[in-house]
Amino acid sequence: MAEQSGMLSLRGLTRRFGGLTAVDAIDLDLAKGELISIIGPNGAGKTTLFNLVTGLDRPDAGNVSFEGQDITGLSPERLAAEGIARTFQLGRVFGNLSVMDNVLIGAHTRLRAVKPAVPVIGPLLELGLALLRPSSVKAEEERLREEVKAVLARFGERLLPRIDQPAYSLSYANRRRVEIARALALKPRLLLLDEPTAGMNPTETAEMQALVAELKAEGLTILLIEHKLEMVMRLSDRVIVMDEGKKIAEGPGEQVRTDPKVIEAYLGHGLSGTAEQESAA
Amino acid sequence: MSSWLDYTINGLIVGNVYALVAVGLALIFGVSRLINFAQGSIYLVGAYIGWVAVVQLHTPLPLTIIVVAAAAAIVGLIIERFGLRPLQNSVRIAPLLATIGISFVLDQLVMLTFSPNPRALPSQLPDVRFQVGGGTIGPLDLLIAGVGLTSALLLFVFLRYSKLGWAVRAASQDRDAAMQMGVDVNRVNQAVFGIAAALGGVSGMLVGMYYNQIDTAMSLQATLKGVVAEVVGGAGNVPGAVIGSLLLGLVESYGVAVFGTSYRNLFAFLLLVVVLVLRPNGLFASARQAPPEPLTGTFIAPSRPVRIPRWALLLAAASFAVLPFFPVSFYVLQTLINAWLLGMLALSLTLVAGTMGQVSLGHAALLAIGAYTSALLSLTLNVPVGLAIIAGGLMSAALGTLLISPSFRLRGHYVSIATLAIGEIVSLVILNWESVTRGPIGISGIPPLSLFGYDLISPTAIYWFSFAVMVVLALLQGRLLSSHLGRSFRAIRDDDIAARAYGLSLNRYKSLAFIFGGFAAGVSGGIAAHLYSYINHETFNTQQSILALTVVILGGLGNVVGAILGAVALVGLPEVFRIAAEYRILIYGIVLLLLVRFRPQGLLGTI
Numbered sequence: 001m002a003e004q005s006g007m008l009s010l011r012g013l014t015r016r017f018g019g020l021t022a023v024d025a026i027d028l029d030l031a032k033g034e035l036i037s038i039i040g041p042n043g044a045g046k047t048t049l050f051n052l053v054t055g056l057d058r059p060d061a062g063n064v065s066f067e068g069q070d071i072t073g074l075s076p077e078r079l080a081a082e083g084i085a086r087t088f089q090l091g092r093v094f095g096n097l098s099v100m101d102n103v104l105i106g107a108h109t110r111l112r113a114v115k116p117a118v119p120v121i122g123p124l125l126e127l128g129l130a131l132l133r134p135s136s137v138k139a140e141e142e143r144l145r146e147e148v149k150a151v152l153a154r155f156g157e158r159l160l161p162r163i164d165q166p167a168y169s170l171s172y173a174n175r176r177r178v179e180i181a182r183a184l185a186l187k188p189r190l191l192l193l194d195e196p197t198a199g200m201n202p203t204e205t206a207e208m209q210a211l212v213a214e215l216k217a218e219g220l221t222i223l224l225i226e227h228k229l230e231m232v233m234r235l236s237d238r239v240i241v242m243d244e245g246k247k248i249a250e251g252p253g254e255q256v257r258t259d260p261k262v263i264e265a266y267l268g269h270g271l272s273g274t275a276e277q278e279s280a281a
Numbered sequence: 282m283s284s285w286l287d288y289t290i291n292g293l294i295v296g297n298v299y300a301l302v303a304v305g306l307a308l309i310f311g312v313s314r315l316i317n318f319a320q321g322s323i324y325l326v327g328a329y330i331g332w333v334a335v336v337q338l339h340t341p342l343p344l345t346i347i348v349v350a351a352a353a354a355i356v357g358l359i360i361e362r363f364g365l366r367p368l369q370n371s372v373r374i375a376p377l378l379a380t381i382g383i384s385f386v387l388d389q390l391v392m393l394t395f396s397p398n399p400r401a402l403p404s405q406l407p408d409v410r411f412q413v414g415g416g417t418i419g420p421l422d423l424l425i426a427g428v429g430l431t432s433a434l435l436l437f438v439f440l441r442y443s444k445l446g447w448a449v450r451a452a453s454q455d456r457d458a459a460m461q462m463g464v465d466v467n468r469v470n471q472a473v474f475g476i477a478a479a480l481g482g483v484s485g486m487l488v489g490m491y492y493n494q495i496d497t498a499m500s501l502q503a504t505l506k507g508v509v510a511e512v513v514g515g516a517g518n519v520p521g522a523v524i525g526s527l528l529l530g531l532v533e534s535y536g537v538a539v540f541g542t543s544y545r546n547l548f549a550f551l552l553l554v555v556v557l558v559l560r561p562n563g564l565f566a567s568a569r570q571a572p573p574e575p576l577t578g579t580f581i582a583p584s585r586p587v588r589i590p591r592w593a594l595l596l597a598a599a600s601f602a603v604l605p606f607f608p609v610s611f612y613v614l615q616t617l618i619n620a621w622l623l624g625m626l627a628l629s630l631t632l633v634a635g636t637m638g639q640v641s642l643g644h645a646a647l648l649a650i651g652a653y654t655s656a657l658l659s660l661t662l663n664v665p666v667g668l669a670i671i672a673g674g675l676m677s678a679a680l681g682t683l684l685i686s687p688s689f690r691l692r693g694h695y696v697s698i699a700t701l702a703i704g705e706i707v708s709l710v711i712l713n714w715e716s717v718t719r720g721p722i723g724i725s726g727i728p729p730l731s732l733f734g735y736d737l738i739s740p741t742a743i744y745w746f747s748f749a750v751m752v753v754l755a756l757l758q759g760r761l762l763s764s765h766l767g768r769s770f771r772a773i774r775d776d777d778i779a780a781r782a783y784g785l786s787l788n789r790y791k792s793l794a795f796i797f798g799g800f801a802a803g804v805s806g807g808i809a810a811h812l813y814s815y816i817n818h819e820t821f822n823t824q825q826s827i828l829a830l831t832v833v834i835l836g837g838l839g840n841v842v843g844a845i846l847g848a849v850a851l852v853g854l855p856e857v858f859r860i861a862a863e864y865r866i867l868i869y870g871i872v873l874l875l876l877v878r879f880r881p882q883g884l885l886g887t888i
Binding site: 054056081110 | 583585709757760761763765766768769771772775776778779780781782783784785786789792793796797804887
C-alpha cells in the first residue's frame with residue numbers, strides 16, 4: 001500500500017561535512033497521510049536530513065523523490081512551490097514582520113493574480129500589478145488574509161489578538177506557533193516539523209500535540225523530528241531512530257522503544273559495553 | 282622582456298603594501314567578523330604622521346617608522362575602545378555603519394588639519410637603482426619588501442608563540458568557546474586593532490614615500506584595495522590576505538602594462554567582483570561550508586515605527602507645495618531643491634538598504650548613470666528633457682540591477698563591498714569610455730529642465746518640479762511597501778533562508794527592489810544633470826553615497842517619510858546653523874556615529 005501512494009522516498013541519502021558523515025545512506029519511505037517521527041540524540045543528523053529534503057543543502061550521494069518525481073538538489077523555492085513546507089529547529093520567524101505578514105509569506109507560493117506565470121517579463125508584471133493593484137489582485141490578497149485568520153484560529157486565542165504585532169515581540173512558544181501557521185498557509189502536501197515543542201511547557205506541548213494529531217486526522221503527510229517520546233509514541237505511525245547519521249532502527253513506536261540499539265544510542269557509547277554484558281548475563 | 286620583469290617587481294612591491302593593509306583587515310575579520318571600512322583612514326593618518334615626522338621633525342627613517350606605527354596603533358585602539366566596543370551586543374549592521382562613520386570622521390579631520398592639497402613625502406633614501414636581471418630595483422623597493430617580510434615574521438611569531446597570540450587565534454576560530462575558556466575578548470580585540478592599525482599606518486607612510494605624494498583621497502583607495510586583497514585571499518585568512526595582496530599587485534601591474542595607468546583600479550575591482558561571484562569565500566576557502574546559523578531579525582534594529590497620521594502628512598505636503606507663494610528667499614528654495622533631490626536618492630537607498638537589507642555603498646553610481654543618460658540623450662539626440670529624465674531613470678534601473686545582480690547571493694558586509702566596488706567601476710568606466718562619456722572633460726552645456734516645451738528656469742518652477750517628482754516617487758514607494766512585494770522584501774531581509782524555504786526567489790525580489798530603487802535614483806541624477814548643466818565622473822561620488830546612507834539611518838531604515846525627513850534635516854540644518862561647507866561631511870560622519878550608538882532605529886523607526 002505504501003508503495004502505491006508513496007509521497008516521499010529517500011534512497012541512500014548521504015551528506016558529509018569534512019570527515020564527518022552527518023547523514024549516512026538513509027532510506028525512508030513516507031506514504032500519503034502517514035506520520036513518521038525521526039528521533040535520535042543531538043547531532044544524529046536529523047536536521048541535516050530535513051535540510052537535504054527541503055533543498056537548503058545538497059546531498060553528496062543518494063536521491064530524494066516526491067510523489068514519484070526526482071527532486072534531488074532542487075532549490076528550496078522550487079520545493080516550496082511543489083508543496084513542501086517546513087519549520088525550523090531554532091525558530092526562524094521574520095522578526096520585524098507582523099504575525100499576519102509572517103503567515104502571508106507562507107501563502108506566497110499560492111499567489112496567482114499578482115504573479116502571472118509569464119517568462120522573462122513575469123517579474124516586471126509582478127511589480128506593475130503590485131503598484132496598480134487591479135481588483136483581481138485586491139481580491140486575492142483579501143482572500144489570503146481571511147485564510148490566514150482561519151489558520152491562526154487553530155491556535156485559539158494565542159495568536160489572533162497579536163495579529164498586528166511584530167514577531168520579535170512574541171513569546172518563544174508563540175513564535176513556534178507562527179512558524180507552524182506559516183507552514184500551514186502554504187497548504188502543504190508534505191509538512192516537515194523540526195522539534196515543534198522545543199522550549200514549551202507541558203500545557204503548551206499538549207496543545208501542540210493536539211494540533212499535530214488534528215492535522216494528521218485531516219490527512220496531511222508529516223515528517224516530525226521530536227525529542228518528547230510520549231508525543232512521538234502517541235502520534236507516529238512509524239518511528240525512525242538515527243544515530244551518528246545512520247538509521248539504527250525503524251518500526252512502530254513500542255518496538256523501537258525496546259530496541260537495545262536505541263537504548264544504547266540514548267544511554268551513550270561509554271556505557272554500551274556494560275549494557276551489552278548485562279543483557280547477555 | 283626586461284620591462285616585464287620591471288612590471289613584476291613593481292607588482293610585488295605594490296602587493297607588499299596592500300598586504301600590510303589586508304593582513305590587518307583579515308585579523309579584524311577573523312576575530313570580530315567585521316570588515317573594517319576605517320582601515321584606509323588609518324593608512325591615511327599614518328601617511329600624514331609620517332609627513333609630520335619627516336618634514337617637520339626631521340626624524341631618521343627607523344624612528345619615523347616606529348613613530349608612525351605607534352601613533353597609528355593608538356588611533357586603532359581609540360577606534361576599538363570608543364567606536365566599536367559599545368556596539369558589541371548591537372544588531373549586525375551597527376559595527377559596519379560605525380566603521381564607515383569613523384572613516385569619514387578621520388578623513389575629514391585629516392583634511393581639515395592638513396588641507397586637501399597633496400603634499401610631498403620625501404623617502405629619505407638615496408635615489409639609486411640597482412640592476413637586477415633585466416630590470417631595476419631601488420632602495421625604497423627593498424625597504425618596502427623588508428618591512429613586509431619583517432611584519433609577516435613578527436606577526437607569525439606573535440600568533441604562534443605568545444599567549445595573547447594564542448588568544449587571538451582561539452577567538453577567531455570560535456569566539457564563544459574562547460570566551461568560556463577565559464579568553465578576554467576585549468584584550469584580543471585591542472591587540473588586533475592595535476596591530477592592524479600599526480601595519481596600516483606604516484603602509485600609508487611607505488606608499489607616500491613611494492609616490493612622493495600624499496593626499497586625502499588615499500584613504501578610500503586603500504580601504505578598497507585592502508578589502509579586495511583580503512576577500513580574494515578569503516576573509517579572515519591571514520596568509521590568504523598576503524597571497525591575495527601579491528596577486529592583486531601583479532594583476533594591476535600587468536593590467537597597467539597592457540592597457541595604461543587609468544585602468545589600474547578597474548582591474549582591481551573586476552578581480553574583486555569575479556572572486557565574489559565565483560568564490561565568495563576567497564580563493565583558498567574550502568569549497569562548501571555548512572549552512573550558516575540563523576540570524577533572525579538581528580540585521581536591523583527592531584522597532585515600532587512612529588505612525589504619522591495621514592492628515593499631518595497631507596498638511597506637511599501642502600505647506601511645502603504652497604511655500605513659493607510666500608515671500609521666501611531664493612536661498613531657501615535652493616536649499617529645499619537640494620533636499621528634494623537628496624530625498625529621491627534616499628528613497629531609493631532606504632528601499633534597497635532598509636527594506637531589502639542590502640546596504641549599498643555605491644548608490645551614487647545610480648545617480649551618475651541617470652545623469653549621463655539624460656544629459657547625453659537631450660544633448661546629442663535632442664530628446665525632450667522630461668523624457669530624457671525618465672529614460673535616465675529606466676537606464677539606472679536596468680543597468681544598476683544588471684551590475685549588482687552577480688552579488689545577489691552575497692550577504693551583509695559583502696554586499697557593501699560589492700556595491701562599493703561596482704560604484705567605483707561605474708565611475709572608472711565613465712572616465713575611460715571617452716567616445717561616449719567624453720572622459721575626464723565631462724559633459725557641459727546640458728539643456729535646462731523643461732516640461733512640454735516650457736523651460737523651467739525660475740527657482741520656483743524648479744522647486745515645484747522636483748518636489749512633485751519626489752512626492753510621486755514617495756507615494757509609489759509607499760504603495761509598493763503595502764503590497765505583497767513590501768512584505769516579501771522585508772522577509773528576505775530578516776531571514777533569507779526561511780524566505781527561500783517559502784518560495785521567495787532572492788534573485789527575483791532583489792532585482793525588483795533594485796529596479797524600483799534604481800529608477801528613483803536615476804531620476805534624481807537626471808534632474809541634477811539638467812540643473813547643474815555640467816557633470817563629470819566625479820560629480821556623483823562616494824561622499825554622496827555616504828550622505829544618502831546617513832539620511833536613511835537618520836530617518837529610519839525602510840521608512841519612506843523618514844527618508845524625506847532625513848534629507849530635509851541633513852540638508853537644511855547645516856544651512857540654518859550656517860556651518861561652513863568643509864565641516865559638513867565631518868558633521869554627517871559624527872551624526873552617523875551618534876545614531877548608530879544611541880538611536881539605531883532612526884527618528885521615525887525602521888519598517
